[in-house]
Amino acid sequence: MPVFRFLFAFILLFITSGHVFSQKPEQVASSEPRPKRWVMGGDFGLGFSDFGFNARVAPQIGYMLAQRWEAGVRLTYLYSNFKYLDLRYHFHDVGGGLYTSYDVYKGFFLHGENELLSYNKAFFNTAGITKDRVLVNSVFVGVGYRQYFGESSSTWIMLLYNLNETLDSPYSNPLFRIGFGIGL
Numbered sequence: 001m002p003v004f005r006f007l008f009a010f011i012l013l014f015i016t017s018g019h020v021f022s023q024k025p026e027q028v029a030s031s032e033p034r035p036k037r038w039v040m041g042g043d044f045g046l047g048f049s050d051f052g053f054n055a056r057v058a059p060q061i062g063y064m065l066a067q068r069w070e071a072g073v074r075l076t077y078l079y080s081n082f083k084y085l086d087l088r089y090h091f092h093d094v095g096g097g098l099y100t101s102y103d104v105y106k107g108f109f110l111h112g113e114n115e116l117l118s119y120n121k122a123f124f125n126t127a128g129i130t131k132d133r134v135l136v137n138s139v140f141v142g143v144g145y146r147q148y149f150g151e152s153s154s155t156w157i158m159l160l161y162n163l164n165e166t167l168d169s170p171y172s173n174p175l176f177r178i179g180f181g182i183g184l
Contacts, residue, residue, distance in 0.1 A: 004022055009175075013084075036064075036183030036184055038063055038064075038070070038183065038184040039058075039062045039063070039182070039183055040066065040184055041050070041154075041182055042057070042058045042074070043056075043058050043177050045177075046139045049137070050085055051082055052080065052161075053081045054081070056076070056077075056078050059078045060073065060075070060179075062099070062181075066150075068102060068104075069102050070100065070102075070105075071098070072098070073094045073096065074099055075094075076093075076097075076117060077093070077094055078091070078092075078093040078117075079091070093117060093170070094118055094132070095119075095168075096116065097108065097114045097116055097138075098114050099113040100112050106145060108143065108144070109156075110141075110142075110143060110161065111144050113141075113160070114136065115138045115139075115140065116136070116137075117135070119136065119170050120132070121133075121134045134168050136169055137164055138165075139162065139173060140166045140175065141161055141163060141164070142159050143158070144157060144158035145157060146181075153180070154180065154181045155180045155181075156178070157177070158176070158178075158179075159173040161173050161174050162175060
């Protein structure tokens with residue numbers, strides 16, 4: 001079933017691209033400056049509770065395949081610090097994946113992402129805590145809105161849904177992200 005979900009998301013993302021690689025002859029010979037093709041940015045997050053603290057940093061770099069279509073890679077680092085009874089535990093989780101975004105209308109875009117994350121799953125019991133390193137694949141699809149500031153910078157907000165949510169997944173649906181991007 002996870003393979004079917006991945007294939008469905010993959011096909012859906014590339015069906016929407018349409019005729020993105022076609023160019024008019026006058027665009028090729030134009031002497032106007034070309035738009036910035038490389039995009040760098042990402043997102044970060046902080047979380048606090050009575051039981052601990054967590055932080056997320058997710059830098060990304062992408063390439064504009066067409067005027068409205070971006071694809072790239074993301075890295076993810078999660079730090080968690082939890083206190084259970086009198087014991088304090090720290091977790092470092094790392095991962096990465098591929099993403100694609102397609103602008104559909106005046107700042108609104110569709111987003112798809114496949115992430116592989118290695119994280120510490122914790123089991124609390126009477127003897128303390130047992131850690132188990134788990135490799136989790138998440139397939140995110142969703143929508144977002146991007147606001148541009150100047151020629152090459154933007155900020156965005158996204159609402160994503162994990163198509164591959166399992167008991168091992170560190171994410172709960174829906175997933176909310178705020179990030180930024182700078183054209184290079």
